[in-house]
Amino acid sequence: MSGVLQGMRVVESSAFVAVPLAGMTLAQMGADVIRIDRLEGGLDMTRWPVTPSGHSHFWAGMNKGKRSIAIDMRDARAREIVTEIICAPGRDSGLFMTNLAVKGWTDYETLRAHRPDLCMAVLKGDRHGRPAVDYTVNPAVGFPMVTGPEESSEPVAHALPAWDCIAGNMIVSALLAAERHRLRTGEGQYAEFSLKDVAAAMIGHLGIIGEVSVNGTSRARAGNALYGAYGQDFPCYDGQRVMVVGLTERQWANLLKVTDTTDRMQALASELGVDLSDEGERWKARKAITAILAPWFAARRVREIGPMFDKAGVTWSVFRTFAEALDQDDDFSTANPMFSVIDQPGAGHHLAPASPVTFSGSERRPACPAPRLGEHTEEILADIAGLSDRQIGSLFDAGLVSSPETEIRMAS
Amino acid sequence: MSGVLQGMRVVESSAFVAVPLAGMTLAQMGADVIRIDRLEGGLDMTRWPVTPSGHSHFWAGMNKGKRSIAIDMRDARAREIVTEIICAPGRDSGLFMTNLAVKGWTDYETLRAHRPDLCMAVLKGDRHGRPAVDYTVNPAVGFPMVTGPEESSEPVAHALPAWDCIAGNMIVSALLAAERHRLRTGEGQYAEFSLKDVAAAMIGHLGIIGEVSVNGTSRARAGNALYGAYGQDFPCYDGQRVMVVGLTERQWANLLKVTDTTDRMQALASELGVDLSDEGERWKARKAITAILAPWFAARRVREIGPMFDKAGVTWSVFRTFAEALDQDDDFSTANPMFSVIDQPGAGHHLAPASPVTFSGSERRPACPAPRLGEHTEEILADIAGLSDRQIGSLFDAGLVSSPETEIRMAS
Numbered sequence: 036m037s038g039v040l041q042g043m044r045v046v047e048s049s050a051f052v053a054v055p056l057a058g059m060t061l062a063q064m065g066a067d068v069i070r071i072d073r074l075e076g077g078l079d080m081t082r083w084p085v086t087p088s089g090h091s092h093f094w095a096g097m098n099k100g101k102r103s104i105a106i107d108m109r110d111a112r113a114r115e116i117v118t119e120i121i122c123a124p125g126r127d128s129g130l131f132m133t134n135l136a137v138k139g140w141t142d143y144e145t146l147r148a149h150r151p152d153l154c155m156a157v158l159k160g161d162r163h164g165r166p167a168v169d170y171t172v173n174p175a176v177g178f179p180m181v182t183g184p185e186e187s188s189e190p191v192a193h194a195l196p197a198w199d200c201i202a203g204n205m206i207v208s209a210l211l212a213a214e215r216h217r218l219r220t221g222e223g224q225y226a227e228f229s230l231k232d233v234a235a236a237m238i239g240h241l242g243i244i245g246e247v248s249v250n251g252t253s254r255a256r257a258g259n260a261l262y263g264a265y266g267q268d269f270p271c272y273d274g275q276r277v278m279v280v281g282l283t284e285r286q287w288a289n290l291l292k293v294t295d296t297t298d299r300m301q302a303l304a305s306e307l308g309v310d311l312s313d314e315g316e317r318w319k320a321r322k323a324i325t326a327i328l329a330p331w332f333a334a335r336r337v338r339e340i341g342p343m344f345d346k347a348g349v350t351w352s353v354f355r356t357f358a359e360a361l362d363q364d365d366d367f368s369t370a371n372p373m374f375s376v377i378d379q380p381g382a383g384h385h386l387a388p389a390s391p392v393t394f395s396g397s398e399r400r401p402a403c404p405a406p407r408l409g410e411h412t413e414e415i416l417a418d419i420a421g422l423s424d425r426q427i428g429s430l431f432d433a434g435l436v437s438s439p440e441t442e443i444r445m446a447s
Numbered sequence: 448m449s450g451v452l453q454g455m456r457v458v459e460s461s462a463f464v465a466v467p468l469a470g471m472t473l474a475q476m477g478a479d480v481i482r483i484d485r486l487e488g489g490l491d492m493t494r495w496p497v498t499p500s501g502h503s504h505f506w507a508g509m510n511k512g513k514r515s516i517a518i519d520m521r522d523a524r525a526r527e528i529v530t531e532i533i534c535a536p537g538r539d540s541g542l543f544m545t546n547l548a549v550k551g552w553t554d555y556e557t558l559r560a561h562r563p564d565l566c567m568a569v570l571k572g573d574r575h576g577r578p579a580v581d582y583t584v585n586p587a588v589g590f591p592m593v594t595g596p597e598e599s600s601e602p603v604a605h606a607l608p609a610w611d612c613i614a615g616n617m618i619v620s621a622l623l624a625a626e627r628h629r630l631r632t633g634e635g636q637y638a639e640f641s642l643k644d645v646a647a648a649m650i651g652h653l654g655i656i657g658e659v660s661v662n663g664t665s666r667a668r669a670g671n672a673l674y675g676a677y678g679q680d681f682p683c684y685d686g687q688r689v690m691v692v693g694l695t696e697r698q699w700a701n702l703l704k705v706t707d708t709t710d711r712m713q714a715l716a717s718e719l720g721v722d723l724s725d726e727g728e729r730w731k732a733r734k735a736i737t738a739i740l741a742p743w744f745a746a747r748r749v750r751e752i753g754p755m756f757d758k759a760g761v762t763w764s765v766f767r768t769f770a771e772a773l774d775q776d777d778d779f780s781t782a783n784p785m786f787s788v789i790d791q792p793g794a795g796h797h798l799a800p801a802s803p804v805t806f807s808g809s810e811r812r813p814a815c816p817a818p819r820l821g822e823h824t825e826e827i828l829a830d831i832a833g834l835s836d837r838q839i840g841s842l843f844d845a846g847l848v849s850s851p852e853t854e855i856r857m858a859s
Contacts, residue, residue, distance in 0.1 A: 039627075039628050039636065083727060084654045084675065086657070092661065094654075095657065096652045096657065162783060165757075174680075174690045175765070184596075184599070195590050195605065195609055197612065201613055204619075215627065225806070225808075235783070235786075235803075238769065239799050240471065242496045242509075243496065243504075244773065244800075262495060266582050280580055282463075282582075314493065350580060352584070354591055358659045371647070382661050387656065394628070394638050395637035396634050
């Protein structure tokens with residue numbers, strides 16, 4: 036095992052996006068991440084997208100490079116073993132994260148009795164402990180009302196589970212910060228936050244609370260326009276669509292130069308009596324600006340526009356489907372050192388990403404397949420819980436733990 | 448200063464969302480974060496939303512709790528001073544992050560000559576070093592094509608700069624991971640990644656690459672439906688709209704129970720010959736399910752539905768504008784310990800969030816205003832760069848550094 040976090044061990048009890056993503060992120064940076072599941076697998080075991088035969092591409096993607104133990108946590112002895120795994124000794128162990136916290140044996144106070152310096156990170160739905168998911172947090176905080184076509188009043192939800200992805204990365208930071216504190220003081224930490232608070236905080240960080248409460252305005256939807264400066268999507272002659280950005284003065288100047296509209300924009304600015312080098316003025320005049328630029332795009336194909344824009348230093352992109360992105364963009368290929376082809380049990384060979392982050396002094400761990408459910412049950416029971424072969428055998432015999440081989444035995 | 452990262456010092460040279468968000472996140476966890484800007488402020492100094500008088504709510508939100516130094520980095524002596532600030536000694540210093548990397552004096556190799564164990568995190572646009580922003584990365588990877596009304600074929604961009612927010616949190620992790628490695632080995636690290644790779648990796652993590660390349664399908668847009676299970680938005684009698692989620696079996700059962708549709712769903716399942724306790728079957732039958740549920744919502748007001756759903760354990764939310772969220776939801780108020788009222792120079796008093804994360808053994812630092820540009824120029828030059836009053840005075844006299852007082856002097 037390689038990577039900047041080599042030697043670190045994290046135990047995860049989780050489902051869905053945020054916490055599994057956090058564990059996977061740590062695993063891709065070199066940590067030994069152990070996902071603990073029920074015998075039948077977690078709530079996300081069959082989450083879509085799935086292969087035609089029902090293997091979850093989602094689960095595989097979120098659990099790459101982890102070790103898996105399957106154990107029946109309804110049983111008291113099994114709970115003791117899981118406690119031992121979570122609280123195993125070692126300076127770089129005793130790190131636990133979960134989004135499945137319920138009052139009981141995985142409470143911080145209970146676990147701490149076994150390892151006083153345990154660091155534990157818990158993600159809740161909302162701050163009151165009520166369930167909430169990305170699909171409910173997003174409507175609650177306001178983004179769907181400013182997303183989508185300008186002429187529509189229908190709310191539009193994002194397709195990326197963005198709050199989950201943000202929260203997942205915050206779990207990583209919280210656990211690293213807690214461990215950093217432990218290394219300095221010897222003290223463990225219980226870190227806790229909620230998905231809804233992540234979203235509520237971001238509304239503040241982005242200045243939207245100030246906009247509402249100081250300016251007394253609530254943002255209107257603006258289609259695909261870049262908020263507060265200039266940026267717009269344009270249909271091209273070939274039916275494709277591109278996004279262009281004039282956020283900074285340089286981007287704006289480059290865009291006008293290559294589209295040969297500098298003079299017309301100056302005329303527009305004079306007519307409106309504004310200075311279009313001011314980003315806010317570009318925002319207010321965006322429709323007039325777009326009307327000037329649109330014919331240029333409508334008369335050109337993306338294959339002409341692309342090289343012109345790249346040469347002129349315009350920040351832009353074509354709109355693609357997922358399939359087109361994979362087919363056309365070599366950032367989605369092994370030409371990108373982040374990607375490699377893995378053989379994922381149940382799904383076969385396909386492209387998979389490692390961590391986007393490279394560290395000069397540590398290897399980037401190549402993408403690894405996700406484990407099969409319970410693939411590492413035996414080795415974890417032996418090496419971490421310290422059980423003998425006989426003890427492990429009796430757990431299997433009692434049906435309290437399983438591995439892929441167990442299932443095969445049971446099926447035959 | 449309090450917080451789990453107390454004692455840590457991070458220097459930031461940045462603009463826009465990701466890196467400023469990373470610095471602010473570290474500051475809210477207790478780190479001393481120094482943002483270094485040009486005399487006229489960064490490229491994001493006036494980013495929208497702005498107050499009627501032109502103060503940026505965005506800038507204020509992204510720079511809460513940092514210290515600010517304004518210095519003319521075109522000057523060689525100023526660059527030396529900035530190098531000294533970045534490379535200042537101390538076990539908890541020597542941490543630098545930027546999205547403004549250009550070949551030259553802030554290269555890792557150049558800076559390392561001043562502090563061999565420097566940890567530096569750099570966010571680029573794409574892996575080739577070309578500029579890219581959230582507004583161009585998102586179309587390139589495919590999400591806008593699956594966002595928005597099902598009947599439309601127009602791409603819809605997200606309004607939340609999600610990739611920036613994710614990348615910002617990854618910078619935090621990368622810097623903490625690099626520092627962790629340094630603490631163990633004494634070695635610094637250069638950590639680097641690109642916004643586009645963050646998005647490309649997430650496409651893989653979410654199982655979308657598998658879906659395209661193994662199944663040979665590219666996801667179709669599905670409006671506000673929850674992908675792969677059941678979840679849908681419904682208009683209510685009062686004209687409001689709610690989102691309900693039947694992702695897990697329990698959520699699904701609770702939803703049917705409270706809407707009294709269990710029998711009708713069983714009849715639907717028999718008719719279709721499918722098992723609706725299978726999340727994928729709920730997804731495939733979502734339109735028929737929605738048709739059964741819709742009349743229940745259409746006949747009820749949100750103020751009736753809400754208490755029924757809360758009692759029945761249904762995961763749901765109403766859709767709100769930003770202003771409604773702030774007005775109606777006490778999670779956006781000082782009833783939520785994450786929030787406090789700050790006095791932001793230029794914007795006045797308003798609600799602002801601290802870190803969403805609480806740590807049992809460290810204080811949560813309350814939200815602090817953002818600094819005024821150059822507010823800490825003098826103290827940073829004195830305490831970190833170790834300059835004398837006379838040296839600092841001559842820098843001010845030469846116009847190489849500034850503080851809010853300088854501006855006042857110049858204006859009078």
